[in-house]
Amino acid sequence: MEKQPRLLSSQLFLKNSVFEVSLNRVILTWKEIPTKNKRVSGNIHHPFKIGTSHSVSVSEILAVQELDLESGTKDDGRWQKMSQKPTEAYPYAFTVSYVRRARKHRWRCTDVTFFCPEWALCQQWVQTIKEQLAELTSRPKHLLVYINPYGGKQQGTCIYEQKVAPLFARASISTDVIVTEHANHARDHLRTVAELKQYDGVVCVGGDGMFSEIVHGLVSRTQKDNGVDQNSPEEKLVACSLRIGIIPAGSTDCICYGTVGINDPVTSALHIIVGDSQPMDVCSVHHNKTFLKYSVSLLGYGFYGDVLADSERKRWMGPARYDFSGFKTFLTHHYYEGTVSFQPATDTLGTPRDKSPCRAGCLTCLHNRQQYSEDSSDKYKTDTDFSDSENEGGWRVIRGKFLAINAASMSCACPRSPKGLSPAAHLADGTTDLILVRKCSRFNFLRHLIRHTSKDDQFDMTFVEVHRVRRFRFLPRHCQNDSEQDLRENGKRLFGQICRDHPARGCSPAFSSWNCDGEILPHAAIEVGVHCQLIKLFARGIEEPPVFEDVAATCAI
Ligand SMILES: Nc1ncnc2c1ncn2[C@@H]1O[C@H](COP(=O)(O)OP(=O)(O)OP(=O)(O)O)[C@@H](O)[C@H]1O
Incomplete structure (x- = not known):
């Protein structure tokens, strides 16, 4: 890294020792100046403990504040007692609040207080650090916050007020807070009236x-403001300029887990404050040239659609409904016939069978984003006259009986399934991993499901195939010539008809439902296109754990 010129360097007092404290544009360091006694004993007994050195990246400093040693420190509008006694030689002090990495991707806010011999020096430190923070233009200053008071364990408001708002205040971020009053309140507000x-x-x-x-709300508003028609599946959507922060307060918080590595409100608040930015792909889902929904994580037909549809009918059971419906759906073992057509992602780095997952600063996403920009304009427009042949215009067509058709636009990892549905899927490479699980025995399907929680490759099975794609379509067998005014009614009719016609067939219904990021879609025949990096999150992707954490974990074993 290029050596940065020093902005300030002083000997300051901290925790009963004098430290050499220095600041450049990138880093703040403080290194203990060894005293004579310590040096002697250190050389003999603790050669590595002497002169302990700490450093913090300027981009991870949240705030700096001068302390009033007479009456305490003013923090978040409240006066607090000094925890450290000043010495006579160092009567002035300032506190730096910064991000400390704790275990398992957790971030915490830590304070360090430096004592200065002179008031002017203290002022100079505070001022210089403030100037450096002011130059970090990626940091948000004013945020619009929506709180769902009924998500998860209904702790949203409390989590925000107790854990997040004080951190925002400390980092001088102002907010407008809206507590939602009904479902889709936030979506409609963003889409229409939000300034x-x-x-x-x-x-x-x-x-x-x-x-x-x-x-x-945000994607629709951006398209509306830019005159883009969401109903056209071929339309190139305009990327949203505002970043989105997620403070996890739901039941699963899959997106937060997959973009930060942990579901922890304080960690997420700190990622927002430091102004992180993680781009994300968004899939648009259309039926019959009409826009249905956007998806950022999982589109699942068959098994995952059936589990969701069944669990929705059992809301009264609480979170246990997912286990119950999962087990029930596994036992019913329905398969669905149809045609899957897809446009494979060629010229891209990475495959769904890669061993390395998408991580912070992912080079695969960076490379594929460039590739996407270069060739998306023609690819997006050339396939409107798509025909149903085996390999037409870069499209592949697969007909069959499927237990599950899943499109994972990210790994879909969560605390319950730390590997996720597609462990090597990327957050922002302009593709989705299309996983086709063909009809197989219950035993084999169980083996496939169990592999999601073990180290074994869940795709290494004869009845499973996975393709990295830019677009795909699904057409259920029994409605290929159907206008599908009401899928569910057709499904019921066909289900009855098929059962009457083929009593020995095991009565698999003609249609499943699409589970679109946890919501049921009203149609089975859909067309899906991936929009590369359409949104940005206040996150940085999952960071590789520091080496010492790995070593500690190995030692613990
Ligand atoms: N004030 C409200 N009253 C009722 N429903 C709301 C309100 N605000 C938002 N919602 C809806 O509640 C639904 C569930 O909320 P949310 O996603 O926050 O929690 P969850 O379902 O418990 O968590 P997860 O989605 O992670 O499983 C959302 O689809 C949202 O549209």
């Missing part, structure tokens, strides 16, 4: 459903 120009980002306090509302 977006005055904000640097939108924050949702809730779960994946609430995040989906924000995505729909």
